[in-house]
Amino acid sequence: MKATKISDNIYWVGAIDWNLRSFHGYDTSNGSSYNAYLIIDEKITLIDNVKEGFKQELLERIASVVDPSKIDIIISNHGEPDHSGAINDITNVAKNATIYVSGAVGEKILKAYYGDTHDIKVVKTGDKLNTGKYNFTFLQTPFVHWPDNMVTYLEEEKILFSNDCFGQHYASSSRFDYNADPQIAIIEARKYYANIVLPYSKQALKACKLLEDLQIDIIAPSHGIIWKEYVKEIRAQYDEMANRVTREKAVIVYDTMYDSTRKIAYAIADAFDAKNIPYQIIDVNVTPFSDIITEIMDSKYLAIGSPTANNVMLPNIAGFLHYLKGLNPTGLKYIAFGSYGWSGQSIDMIKQSLDEMKYEPVLDPIKVLYVPSKEQILDITNSIIEKL
Numbered sequence: 001m002k003a004t005k006i007s008d009n010i011y012w013v014g015a016i017d018w019n020l021r022s023f024h025g026y027d028t029s030n031g032s033s034y035n036a037y038l039i040i041d042e043k044i045t046l047i048d049n050v051k052e053g054f055k056q057e058l059l060e061r062i063a064s065v066v067d068p069s070k071i072d073i074i075i076s077n078h079g080e081p082d083h084s085g086a087i088n089d090i091t092n093v094a095k096n097a098t099i100y101v102s103g104a105v106g107e108k109i110l111k112a113y114y115g116d117t118h119d120i121k122v123v124k125t126g127d128k129l130n131t132g133k134y135n136f137t138f139l140q141t142p143f144v145h146w147p148d149n150m151v152t153y154l155e156e157e158k159i160l161f162s163n164d165c166f167g168q169h170y171a172s173s174s175r176f177d178y179n180a181d182p183q184i185a186i187i188e189a190r191k192y193y194a195n196i197v198l199p200y201s202k203q204a205l206k207a208c209k210l211l212e213d214l215q216i217d218i219i220a221p222s223h224g225i226i227w228k229e230y231v232k233e234i235r236a237q238y239d240e241m242a243n244r245v246t247r248e249k250a251v252i253v254y255d256t257m258y259d260s261t262r263k264i265a266y267a268i269a270d271a272f273d274a275k276n277i278p279y280q281i282i283d284v285n286v287t288p289f290s291d292i293i294t295e296i297m298d299s300k301y302l303a304i305g306s307p308t309a310n311n312v313m314l315p316n317i318a319g320f321l322h323y324l325k326g327l328n329p330t331g332l333k334y335i336a337f338g339s340y341g342w343s344g345q346s347i348d349m350i351k352q353s354l355d356e357m358k359y360e361p362v363l364d365p366i367k368v369l370y371v372p373s374k375e376q377i378l379d380i381t382n383s384i385i386e387k388l
């Protein structure tokens with residue numbers, strides 16, 4: 001396990017998690033990485049570390065450059081255990097290391113997970129650190145992703161160590177965007193934002209503004225590949241996502257029992273088709289929630305449908321609504337729909353959930369008894385066309 005040189009005196013010493021398939025319920029189909037960076041100067045600095053199961057890999061990579069006991073400074077941009085899980089293993093060997101954390105909350109989180117025995121220095125936005133020839137500036141970016149998140153800027157190299165910000169759950173043998181597949185990296189960065197950062201978009205916007213005037217040649221996040229040739233693109237993507245830019249686009253999510261609710265979903269799609277609005281029809285049993293949310297993030301319209309079974313909606317639609325509520329993409333226009341046999345509560349339950357999220361109904365809920373007739377299918381399509 002060797003370090004990868006990022007530039008003179010700067011090394012990637014993290015770990016690749018090829019097998020990660022779920023991050024707190026977020027479907028991580030491309031795996032991930034826990035990036036840590038070692039900077040060799042008069043004082044030796046480690047930025048972030050790795051999830052606990054990867055600590056041996058981290059220590060081996062550090063040791064390929066320098067004796068880990070020589071580390072003087074650990075910058076902990078974020079205390080979540082995917083970036084701090086090896087902290088006690090490092091301080092066990094680097095006994096005099098000082099850990100830099102973001103604000104009192106950074107100190108609180110680190111102590112909660114790793115005990116009260118470390119030498120901790122609390123920093124805030126604008127604070128600086130000199131390690132010899134290098135100067136670092138700390139910039140707090142709270143809630144991108146936890147309250148303690150910060151980024152660290154290395155002035156001489158114009159490198160932003162951005163932790164979760166600009167990250168992607170993307171395992172690759174390449175460390176830089178130009179050696180990996182940049183399109184996958186951008187897609188995974190958008191998926192990461194949709195499933196991790198989206199509920200904190202106001203704070204993400206503040207972070208974008210905080211970094212706006214910073215000259216950045218390299219963005220070194222703590223997940224995924226390092227941005228070097230696509231810095232401009234990923235910054236533009238973050239500006240767009242944090243500003244919650246939406247498009248004329250619809251996502252139709254449904255579950256079905258005997259095909260009736262699916263037929264309504266397709267009737268709804270015909271309306272968007274007639275208005276030249278791009279749409280996706282998604283069977284909730286087929287596509288992971290995390291991919292559905294990524295599509296919804298920049299959509300203007302959302303249709304959700306379920307038949308009624310046992311007086312409620314089907315469980316995967318209920319689960320999806322729960323996931324949606326947590327990530328809270330704001331400002332959508334919605335259509336609630338479904339079929340039923342005798343009671344039909346599922347459609348009102350979907351409506352209630354979407355009303356609670358302050359979405360605007362396109363029209364009254366669409367309820368069909370048993371099976372939609374050809375006339376009903378046409379009526380559904382036409383009544384939506386009128387409202388779009």
Ligand code: FEO
Nearest residue numbers: 080082145146164
């Ligand atoms: Fe990748 Fe919020 O930790």
